[in-house]
């Protein structure tokens with residue numbers, strides 16, 4: 034599930050890069066151009082949001098989870114909420130508040146990083162412990 038969430042966040046970030054690099058927000062508000070790019074990024078929030086929340090909920094429901102994995106899952110949840118708030122603020126304020134726009138990009142990268150770290154550690158944890166499970 035961590036890998037799925039990371040892939041969805043990566044795809045959503047690429048869409049965000051398309052919005053930023055093609056100036057889609059202003060083109061859409063100004064001349065109704067590139068609105069499809071802008072709206073794909075907005076509605077594209079659904080898959081990464083569902084997948085990241087699934088990571089958080091599953092980690093809450095797994096009692097024997099490694100503390101580092103639990104911390105990374107919770108961190109991903111907090112970064113996701115922050116990212117959505119920053120995205121909406123960037124959109125509604127029409128990119129006028131630069132720190133918000135830059136933070137939206139930085140928090141997107143941090144969210145991707147936390148999910149990649151979760152996936153790598155979860156795989157290592159699984160590889161190290163699968164013998165214990167096999168013996169039980």
Ligand code: HEM
Nearest residue numbers: 045046049050052053058075078081120121123124138141
């Ligand atoms: C999980 C959710 C999201 C992720 C991972 C994400 C990621 C990103 C990233 C990485 C960028 C910057 C690309 C770049 O400048 O190279 C970006 C740009 C942008 N995002 Fe998002 N985003 C998310 C949700 C949203 C939402 C919900 C909105 C608005 C309702 C939004 C609005 C925007 C806008 C307007 C830009 C363009 C900023 C500019 O032109 O510089 N994003 N997004």
